[in-house]
Amino acid sequence: MVALSTTYMGLSLRNPLIVASCSLVNNLPGIRRCVDAGAGAVVLKSLFEEQMQAETKDLEQEIWLPGHPEAFEYVSKMGMALGPREYLKLVKEAKEAVSIPIIASLNCISPKWWVDYAKQIEAAGADALELNISVMPSDPKHNSAEIERITFRILQEVKTRIDIPIAVKIGSHFASVARVADELCRRGASALVLFNRYYQLDIDIEKLELAPGYKFSSPHEIYLPLRWIALLAGRVGCDLAVSTGVHDGAGAIKGLLAGATAIQLCSTLYLNGIEQIGRILEEIESWMKKHGIESLDQIRGKLSQMESPNPELYERLQYIKILVGIE
Numbered sequence: 001m002v003a004l005s006t007t008y009m010g011l012s013l014r015n016p017l018i019v020a021s022c023s024l025v026n027n028l029p030g031i032r033r034c035v036d037a038g039a040g041a042v043v044l045k046s047l048f049e050e051q052m053q054a055e056t057k058d059l060e061q062e063i064w065l066p067g068h069p070e071a072f073e074y075v076s077k078m079g080m081a082l083g084p085r086e087y088l089k090l091v092k093e094a095k096e097a098v099s100i101p102i103i104a105s106l107n108c109i110s111p112k113w114w115v116d117y118a119k120q121i122e123a124a125g126a127d128a129l130e131l132n133i134s135v136m137p138s139d140p141k142h143n144s145a146e147i148e149r150i151t152f153r154i155l156q157e158v159k160t161r162i163d164i165p166i167a168v169k170i171g172s173h174f175a176s177v178a179r180v181a182d183e184l185c186r187r188g189a190s191a192l193v194l195f196n197r198y199y200q201l202d203i204d205i206e207k208l209e210l211a212p213g214y215k216f217s218s219p220h221e222i223y224l225p226l227r228w229i230a231l232l233a234g235r236v237g238c239d240l241a242v243s244t245g246v247h248d249g250a251g252a253i254k255g256l257l258a259g260a261t262a263i264q265l266c267s268t269l270y271l272n273g274i275e276q277i278g279r280i281l282e283e284i285e286s287w288m289k290k291h292g293i294e295s296l297d298q299i300r301g302k303l304s305q306m307e308s309p310n311p312e313l314y315e316r317l318q319y320i321k322i323l324v325g326i327e
């Protein structure tokens, strides 16, 4: 018998597979499908700051970074239809309908909007809140310390208002990922989700205009989060969830070995169907049986830097012929 149950930011999960915030989980039937397919928890589609701003008819104010109005347009065009009130309704309905943890998600680019709203999300019954903090560092006038400060402030201000656990989902574009991760945990994050994979821009060379890039990840994109999970596991005071590039059982097992408490899935569910959750669970189970492993605690972090006799390998950035055979 193998046990897949785990604890993620204090929540009991029947297994570590979490459906990442995306449109598959922006309505009740979608959430139910994930539950039936075996998900350990779901993170609801993010409510975007721009949606909140639109609803309060205050779009012009509090725009912190240039380019933000375009971001609003982009979000509207993407049809991110759930407004704040509908969102609270979804949280309530989901909590009544299913028994796995429901993690709400807010996309934040400034601290202003979310503080009171987070309280309402808590009151609606969400088991936890994931803050998808995504500040675009495109303005050369803002240095990295300012961007980090915004990130910390968003967490801190929300944290003072709610008691449910908070996960912070960040991108990898920080000069010092380790410091940001450490600070977020010190300031009260119960988990870090590494990493968000942002909307990608492409260029249409016939129409000479911008076009959306391919929206799904590929399995080789796991390398970046995998390295950071392995580097941070045991070093920061909160749980780690891997996001980006986990497409199959092998990817999930790698995440656990690196030190992840939970595995978030998105692209693979779009590409292979929600049933992929069940397939990944089977792959993890049969791998555990093959290796005589009974519980996830036996393997979690086994290949993290902290537990490695060769910690320098995790920090290697350059290709060296002697190690990889090619140059």
Ligand SMILES: Cc1cc2nc3c(=O)[nH]c(=O)nc-3n(C[C@H](O)[C@H](O)[C@H](O)COP(=O)(O)O)c2cc1C
Pocket (backbone or CB within 6 Å): 020, 021, 022, 023, 045, 046, 047, 105, 107, 132, 169, 195, 196, 197, 215, 216, 217, 218, 243, 244, 245, 246, 264, 265, 266, 267, 268
């Ligand atoms: C269609 C789509 C919508 C998404 N919407 C959100 C969102 O609202 N909030 C968020 O934090 N991440 C969102 N994401 C990012 C995913 O949650 C996930 O972090 C990313 O796709 C990388 O994981 P993957 O490799 O498993 O796809 C979205 C991704 C896709 C493909």
